[in-house]
Ligand code: SF4
């Protein structure tokens with residue numbers, strides 16, 4: 243699933259932490275414990291993520307952000323390996339893989 247987030251999320255340590263773990267391979271989390279997120283207002287529609295996705299599952303939407311750029315979406319989520327290649331090539335930190343937040347344990 244591709245989740246759209248507001249610009250405040252970019253400040254979240256979770257975003258960078260998740261990307262760092264994914265890119266260094268140090269995370270032992272499974273792909274199903276991760277998700278791809280996009281921060282629409284950061285996207286400039288360059289298409290790098292679309293070109294470099296090894297699964298060829300990213301496409302442009304008809305939706306545009308406030309700057310007039312078409313956003314990206316995942317056309318086939320089941321094929322996403324959560325490799326974070328999209329996040330690594332995005333020049334604007336607009337897309338990337340993060341760990342899905344788990345509900346805190348209640349005792
Ligand atoms: S995480 Fe990998 S497979 Fe999934 S959309 Fe990004 S580049 Fe494609």
Ligand code: SF4
Pocket residue numbers: 280284285286287288289290291292314331332333334335336337
């Ligand atoms: S690489 Fe980043 S800025 Fe370029 S289209 Fe993809 S999400 Fe948007």
